[in-house]
Amino acid sequence: MRNIKLTIEYEGTNYHGWQVQKNAVTVQECIEKALSRLLGEKTGVVGCSRTDVGVHAYGQVAHFFTASAIPGEKFSYALNNLLPADIVIQKSEEEPENFHARYSSKGKRYRYLICNTAHQSALMRNRACHVRPELDFEQMRKAAEHFEGEHDFAAFQATGGQVRSTVREIYSMAVKRREDSLIELEVTGSGFLYNMVRIIAGTLIYVGMGKLAESDVPGIIRGLDRTKAGKTAPAQGLYLMEIYY
Structure with a gap:
């Protein structure tokens, strides 16, 4: 499995924070839905920071695993075509398997x-x-x-x-x-x-x-x-x- 790192910019006004919740739309949920559409399978995303309702980001980081052959740097282009305008993947890249968006941060x-x-x-x-x-x-x-x-x-x-x-x-x-x-x-x-x-x-x-x-x-x-x-x-x-x- 390949490990893909995403650097994400978003305006948090319309979202109930980063983390998936049962009864509210979140940034993580939107990205996971876009990935599922792109890859044809349910794909979970792990984020570094659980930003709250209304908080914005220029450099949120997340990662996910996939068997897809899409080049790492191309995921940003593909996902941005599926995401709302207030969420943008500014960069995507392949990382070693042991990279973790949260636990690897310094x-x-x-x-x-x-x-x-x-x-x-x-x-x-x-x-x-x-x-x-x-x-x-x-x-x-x-x-x-x-x-x-x-x-x-x-x-x-x-x-x-x-x-x-x-x-x-x-x-x-x-x-x-x-x-x-x-x-x-x-x-x-x-x-x-x-x-x-x-x-x-x-x-x-x-x-x-x-x-x-x-x-x-x-x-x-x-x-x-x-x-x-x-x-x-x-x-x-x-x-x-x-x-x-």
Whole structure:
């Protein structure tokens, strides 16, 4: 059997997340249906990251096994003819049999977008979190630096996360102001807890609003208490940018 890796871009607005569910349309389901049509048999797909409802991706990765003779790089073209316009296979390639989209990954990069304007953007309403009060960008930038390094991020995990350890390492985190009135949070790490990036984003928004001080962040991390961090920021601002192998 051949092992085919897919790099997938999608707008998550119309989907109930990545993972197949009984009573809702998901990205994984659409890809599996397209593969079944293409190959003439039921084909399961294993994804790296279980993105939530409304979360977007530039670089989700999945793999599947097949006996098909279709060249690895051609699957993207064939599948894109069968997929809806808001799901695109940007790259397909054959990998060794032991490659696993989830377990072979070494790290991930996420982006979170904040639209800090008086009025919601009609074009970005499903693609960025809208915050009306003017945010203190410099305080947010300084607060973001405290997250870098290896920490126990128990205070930044939503209820429902099931992991053996809440210790994770953030390699880099940066906050920048873009020319299109968006504030961009970019974070790269070894792995992330359930809703971790969205809770970090919500905490930075609280700092920007003055509800938390930049100097509060180290104590929140050490305290391991979810109630001390900011609210979970909305899903539509989150993008899975890249997975490292």
